[in-house]
Amino acid sequence: SKKITIAIDGFSSTGKSTLAKQLAKHLGYVYVDTGAMYRAITLFAMQNGYITADYFDKETLINSLPSIRLHFEFNPELGFAEMFLNGVNVETEIRTIEVSNFVSKVAEVSEVRAKLVEQQQSMGKDKGVVMDGRDIGTVVFPKAELKVFMTASPQTRAQRRFDELQAKGQKVSFEEVLKNVEERDYIDTHRDDSPLRKAEDALELDNSHLTREEQFAAVLEMVEKVT
Numbered sequence: 001s002k003k004i005t006i007a008i009d010g011f012s013s014t015g016k017s018t019l020a021k022q023l024a025k026h027l028g029y030v031y032v033d034t035g036a037m038y039r040a041i042t043l044f045a046m047q048n049g050y051i052t053a054d055y056f057d058k059e060t061l062i063n064s065l066p067s068i069r070l071h072f073e074f075n076p077e078l079g080f081a082e083m084f085l086n087g088v089n090v091e092t093e094i095r096t097i098e099v100s101n102f103v104s105k106v107a108e109v110s111e112v113r114a115k116l117v118e119q120q121q122s123m124g125k126d127k128g129v130v131m132d133g134r135d136i137g138t139v140v141f142p143k144a145e146l147k148v149f150m151t152a153s154p155q156t157r158a159q160r161r162f163d164e165l166q167a168k169g170q171k172v173s174f175e176e177v178l179k180n181v182e183e184r185d186y187i188d189t190h191r192d193d194s195p196l197r198k199a200e201d202a203l204e205l206d207n208s209h210l211t212r213e214e215q216f217a218a219v220l221e222m223v224e225k226v227t
């Protein structure tokens, strides 16, 4: 069957990356986690003091964008690609609650988006790719053969993210995680540049009451219809 582009968008912690990884593995496609790229730029801004709780020097971040190099490297032990920032593996550091608390502010900056969208388009130019994010079906690959828009209740999502962070040993309260999920959803849906929304031709998938297996089966059926 022919190679296609699969765009998976949706709110925070809806399980996009779990599904995207499963799909990529099953189909032999490349998986691209675009959230990791926004997180890496955010980490860069934090490391250089361009963003703090009450301060964001957008100008300086924008001016330093040309010097930021991002790439993914497949880790066969983990079964997925890890994020590298200027040659350094930042896979663990980009998943902290601190990065989560700033990332949506960084993702509002058009110059940041333009840089990342360009790189994402080049990574997907040969198709055979599963990409997840917020604007994949609307902006990055508006012609993707399959677009999935994932939703689940904020409570369900915060609980999943909380369990994940706890499993990684991070000290964080459920309330803090819920607040972060809600704040990111708000900023992501209200920004001027590429706000999160369902593409008209995207298929909606509410997984509040689906197991991973049920969800995977539903999406495989969608894939089979278009390949």
Ligand code: C5P
Pocket (backbone or CB within 6 Å): 012, 013, 034, 035, 036, 038, 039, 103, 104, 105, 107, 132, 133, 134, 135, 136, 184, 188
């Ligand atoms: O997917 P993840 O939750 O890791 O994404 C982190 C943040 O990066 C999102 O909340 C959003 O602000 C931003 N993002 C984006 N566009 C994408 C992917 C992520 O704006 N395509």
